[in-house]
Amino acid sequence: MRLSVVIATKDRASYIERALASFALQQGAPSFEAIVVDNGSTDTTRSVVQAAAERSNFPIRYLFEAEPNRGKARNRGVAVAGGFIILFCDDDVVVPPGFLAAHEAAHDAPGLVVNGAIVNVPDYEHRPKPSLANYSGAFLCTCNVSIPKAAIDAVGGFDESFDLYGWEDTELGVRLRESGMRRRFSWDAFLWHIKKPSEETLDVLARKAVEKARMARRFIDKSPSSRVKAATGAHRLNLLRAKYLLPDSLLAFYAGVASDERANATVRAIAKTQFLDGIYARELSRALEK
Incomplete structure (x- = not known):
């Protein structure tokens, strides 16, 4: 297995269904799996993911982590992942057909943290290509980043004491940078991030x-x-x-x-x-x- 996609989710059944559907349309992708870590959902997330797994053309694994904690959920996913590279993304994304191939291509040297462009859109109909406004200098953003699993394991994964929103990915980035990892930004490895105005109150x-x-x-x-x-x-x-x-x-x-x-x-x-x-x-x- 070359790539493991790890997605943490909570009460976003309709979002995770669309995200997984977009991964099913990958072209030229390496061997990959998706690991969905349900972080305490009370909606239909479990049944939606299980249904997606039954009809999927790639392996989908479902894990349940009752404690709402993004870092803990992602660590659960990494622990069972079989891929050489871990790709983190959010549940409210849609990826283009060349997404996974672009991430793999960017890992053409050891010791890289590859961040892809994130294009925020208000709905599923908008699919613009990335522009300069979508560039990010962040060392690590879990909405769209791929990292060798060995590098994550070497620094101990996410710090689970970050039990509220924010900074757990940046903090992991600090430790990865200190361990000698280098950052790379890939325009080709972009995705669309759905930010519905009705929900972003x-x-x-x-x-x-x-x-x-x-x-x-x-x-x-x-x-x-x-x-x-x-x-x-x-x-x-x-x-x-x-x-x-x-x-x-x-x-x-x-x-x-x-x-x-x-x-x-x-x-x-x-x-x-x-x-x-x-x-x-x-x-x-x-x-x-x-």
Whole structure:
């Protein structure tokens, strides 16, 4: 087995069904399997994955991990994977026919972490090719990344103490980089990431921002380097801004503009970014004071 695709999911049966269907359409792909780790779903995820496995032209394995923990779920998948290379992706993606072949081609030298372009789209109908806006300098993003299994095992996999949203993949990237792994970005290994506006509500994103700030504290405690502090926003100017320049009234204003459908789309987008950045910065400041 050359490649093992590991997908963690929770209560997203319709998404995982579409993701698996797109893997069935691969062309020129190496031998591969998909391992779906159900992270405590209460919907029809189990039956959907099992039905997909019965009709699939590639092996699909279903695992159940009751504890909601992204790192733990992915570690479960890696532990049973038979592939030389582990490819992580999210459940809300669709991959083009040459996706797996592109990832394999990018591993033309040892010691590589291959990140593919991520094209965010609002629905399943939009399928644009990647553009410069889709470039990422991240060392590791689990929405679309492939890594030799031996390298993951060598550094101990994901840190399962990151039990909320955020930073567990970046933290793994730090350890992989320190072990001598090198990053490569592949435009050919792109995928479409479905981000439905109806589900990406301000409340949902604000909760994620709070969780991410709390996990940033954990990340900093584990890796208190200037690089990590800069990446998480835990530098003096940002913390002073959070403490003195982000009152409730300002965040409420940003939230109001971001939610106003009469406002200009660009203005709404800016307000949304400022609101979420403010929520994150204030929670990070509080977390670091504890």
